[in-house]
Amino acid sequence: MSIVKEINKRRTFGIISHPDAGKTTLTEKLLLFGGAIKTAGAVKSNKIKDHAKSDFMEIEKQRGISVATSVMGFEYEGRKINLLDTPGHQDFAEDTYRTLTAVDSVVLVIDCVKGVEIQTEKLMEVCRMRNTPVIVFINKLDREGQDPYDLLDEIEEKLNIKVKPLSWPISMGKTFKGVYNIYKNNLLLFQASRRELKGDVVEIKNINDPLVDQYVGESYAKQLREDVNLIEGVYPAFEEKDYLSGEVAPVFFGSAVNNFGVKELLDCFIEIAPVPRERETEERVVKPDEEAFSGFIFKIHANMDPKHRNRIAFLRVCSGRFERNAPYHHVRLGKNIKFSNTTAFMAQDKEIIDEAFPGDIVGLYDTGNLKIGDTLSQGEGGMYKGIPSFSPEIFREVVNRDAMKTKQLEKGLVQLMEEGVAQLFTYEMGARKVIGTVGALQFEVIQHRLKHEYGATCDFLNMNLYKACWISSKDKKKLDEFVKSKYRHIAQDKDGRLVFMAETKAWLQMVQDNFPEIEFHFTSEF
Template sequence: MANPSVSNRRTFAIISHPDAGKTTLTEKLLLQGGAIHLAGEVKARGAARRARSDWMKIEQQRGISVTSSVMTFEKANPDGSIITFNLLDTPGHEDFSEDTYRTLTAVDSAIMVIDAAKGIEPQTRKLFEVCRLRSVPIITFINKVDREGRPCFELLDEVADMLALDVSPQAWPIGMGGLFEGILDFATNRASRPEGDSREFLGKRDVDPSLPEDVAEEMELARGIYPEFDLDAYRNGDLTPVYFGSALKNFGVAELIDAIARYAPPPRPQPAEGGTIAPDKDEVTGFIFKVQANMDPQHRDRIAFMRMVSGTFKRGMKLTPSGLGKPIAVHSPILFFAQDREIADTAEAGDIIGIPNHGTLRVGDTLSEKNDVRFTGLPNFAPEILRRIALKDPTKTKQLRKALDDLSEEGVIQVFYPEIGSQWIVGVVGQLQLDVLVSRLEAEYKVEAR
């Protein structure tokens, strides 16, 4: 990859079952990267601070993610080079898995978060299989080791057996639950402890004598029985490096972000009709994997999220959407930090930029300079639940239609206008989507419906 700026980009998603700690981990990754200085940890309702990546009102109320958030931040390597991270925080709830599936088409790697007390849960396994189908390499983070959980070896064996992956632990908890004393980084042989000190681990005699005797033996055994990390095996999807930690207590997060910088692949070629498009191709190309309405409700905006596949984009450049057939000038491309944003003057392969539009861009569209590329592999979904939608105030019909048109462009709901009858029908994948729809209609459009 000739462009050093592109080779230093890491575009990745975080996948997990609900409540495994995905959003809290997102916060702490941003904290480690210097993008924020105070994490809005996910807490009970009424907390003074809200999770930075959960920006929609219903997400803040319920403490769950129902949309994909995009956050871009940078971190310096020890050699002075700058790594640009494009982090996509995806919905964990199964009703919104289609949004996650589409998001996984836009990333080059993923972090799989596992609750140390629960192991691999159904949604985790489902999303892992999507990653496997798309050859997305996985780094595993076993979270909540500061609470009572299952034995480390049992968790590692479950990952290996259920997911048919080689596992290579790269960090190890010094005790678990009430005996948790920190994290040992196998790469550096240094142990980080709650008091903030860090020292080299020399063997059994260097372990705090108050810890159980088997802790040091576990560490030495883990390094002996599991395979060493192999970069090619990881990037081919045959091996996952495993990190233990506590996102809430910020343990193991520094090691995780360093692993993403060292091991995760830079932007990869993307499948297209007639072949693949390499990131070093001169022509600017990209595809729309998400449309989000009302990120700024006061302006009724509609933002299309584009994954840059190749070329160097410059503000004001004209690109042709495959669904439109004629070029549009992109005057106000956006870089994201959840709902916060700034104008992007340039963007490289691997970056995620937002394009404000008025319905001209849809999920699945390819954008290119010459209109000679069509990317493939973006999934479509059939609704599993159909419901008629009724207004409490019949005079708001026009506002309802505008709202449904906007929200259907996100690809999360589908709207059907029957030839007979006046009630519109909405189609969704899960019940929670209906709850979110009603909430957004009221919060963003001042329309009460049932």
């Protein structure tokens, strides 16, 4: 099969949302439709052993939240779908930001009761940076939520994107009747606690069909007709090109926990979502249908299987065909590497694959050669762009609680930092180790994983730090002088880059004014 045919079959997307909007539940329902799983897990319940398929780390099961990105592939209607379920919790936002570099589009889940929340806004900012196409799924219609028009206005205002409803709810909460599918011109009738995947779909000629009155009642049918007429008057006709350029977000309504409205979302998604797109390296723009293979590492996970100390790097294939056992050029190290053990994912389950195409996510077993942001190619030298580390917001010093396990602690910290769980800064003076994270929950995860995966125990001491700033200068002499004068506040990140650890905003401003030749960067990509 030609590479172009393979590319056109693929859809690679991420699901993003604020915590508790129903993202992991929606993920599972999509997997059910794709036949990838047979029963949905219980995300929140500790009593049920069959947890959400995409939440496989012990701490995720205990807390009922996703803390690492899960990758799942499945076939649906002749398409190969690669789905990345991201952490919703803001403390794990950096993992989500990196994952958004590996997808071609996203589905944004919004709780109809709570509307647009803070984390939703932050995630959307990252999508805006790359003009990533977005489909919105407004969830939990079986609950009493906000007025649909208010929700659409809020999405446009807070997320800075135009919307176009492609389905419309008929009431909500206790009187929720169903959804009218504007995109396909049919009626989807709601039944609470539906466990089958196929809902009652009523084919109608148009919105004025008497069948609408028959199924939802006259008053609801009248309101629906008024709503649909208003929608068609207020919102311009749906244009696929506007969606693909990231300017307009199609909106669907449903209830993921009840398997309701999910199929309509998925059917529209496979029709309009982008196929794998071209991507930029430091040297040029790479098209997916080029013959030569290339791809980048956007995530690393150690100990996915606690019984085997394995380390898996997640590779997004960007161009050409990836083949198992073929030698590929590691751009950063400047050497060739072969991968004999390459896998495709269904959350924790893996299967060996011999080849992969643009859009696919491949797991590479690794002994420590690969880092987040690394590029693999068939000889070309450019690194893929756009996978930065952001300056953390919370800083704590690492205190070893067991001197006999120092080596285990060192190894654990290095491996967890390479996964991108948090950032490690080692002070030039005294070799103090400081961990920086986006949120406090990360420290719990690090402690838990150090203890259970590496047998090491540590405490964290709070540190009064405002920002970690990567520093550079065109004048090496000036940079050396700055490092010498501020040596008590200089650290190195895990890659050996110099970082200035600023204690307050005012002090950072003063230092910037006093040293104009030094550039201070809030992301590691500069």
